[in-house]
Amino acid sequence: MNRVTHSPAQPWPSALLFDVDGTLADTEGVGHRPAYNDAFAEFGLTWHWSAELYRSLLVVAGGRERLHYYLERDRPPLDGQADAAARDAAAWVDAIHRSKTRHFEHRLAGGAVPLRPGVARLMREAVAQGCRLALVTNASRPSLDLMRRHLLPSDLQAAIAVTACGDEVGAKKPAPDLYSLALDKLDLAAHQCLAVEDAGSGLTAARAAGIACLVAYNDDTVGQDFSAAALAVDHLGEPDTPAARLHGPELAAGHVRFIDLAGLLG
Structure with missing residues (x-):
């Protein structure tokens, strides 16, 4: 496949590849985790995932997993659910996960999960310079569609050129498969793109695909x-x-601007 080559007159990324959960918004802390707890209550389970417990579970990619x-x-x-779990554990877990997805959508639709600082601004700056946007996530297609619809303003929804989600590949992040798929869909080379992630697993996936990565960490991934x-x-x-910088180039304006991203490629 012939890929588009970078123009010498355009030193900035040709595409920004955004992770979703934890990167666009704090979907884990104020979205997914309480939605799981709501689903557990709906099933009559006494389980409760605290922030600390949930953080330890984030080492596993994918909600059902x-x-x-x-x-x-x-x-x-199992609080009275032992028979259902024993009959078909996969179906039982899938039912809990579907319940969690309904509760998650309710939280998204109610505005409980705002975009993180700078996300919409950086996306719009990128689009204004002709840079393409992609969403690259371990989430399933239904979950991705929910988040895209409820998290992003209409202009940014329309600006997303490519999506790559967990049910399209054989291995989720930290494997590079999702980023390789996104590059194929964009018809771009790795050195023309910049990934934006929040976690070490996403950083590992991007770098394994040869893509430079900007990390905007959060309370679940700090450290x-x-x-x-x-x-x-x-x-x-x-x-x-x-923004507080952990390492990398100084932020001339105190926040990450699209014009600052050229030096990050490679």
């Missing part, structure tokens, strides 16, 4: 190893909400 891992690792009480990132900040920032 995370539920199976919790069942195997923690052996929680992870981001030494392979071209730039690591606590969020992208706004003119009135400066």
Whole structure:
């Protein structure tokens, strides 16, 4: 496949590849985790995923996979659900996950999960310079569609050129498959793109695909190893909400601007 080559007159990324959960918004802390707890209550389960417990489960990619891992690792009480779980564990977990998705959508639709600082601004700056946008996520297609519809303003929904989601590949992040798929869909080379991630697993996936990565970490990922990132900040920032830089180039304006991204490629 012939890929578009970078113009010498355009030193900036040809595409920004955004992770979704934890990167666009704090979907984990104020979206997914309470939605899981709502689903557990709906099923009559006494389980409760605290922030600390949930953080330990985030090492597993994918919601259904995370539920199976919790069942195997923690052996929680089944609270009257033992027969259903024994008949078909996969179907039972799938039913809980569908309930969680309904509760998650309710939270999204109610505005409980705002975009993180600087996300909309940086996306619009990129689009204004002719840069394409992609969403690259471990989430399933239904979950991705929900988040795209409820998190992004209409102009940015329309600006997303490509999506790559977990049910389109054989291995989720930290494997590079999703980023390789996004490059194929964009018809771009890795050195022309910049990934925007929040976690070490996403950083590993991007770098394994040869893509430079900007990390905007959060409360669930702070403390992870981001030494392979071209730039690591606590969020992208706004003119009135400066970003704190962990490492990488100084932020001339105190927040991450599209014009600052050329030096991050490679």
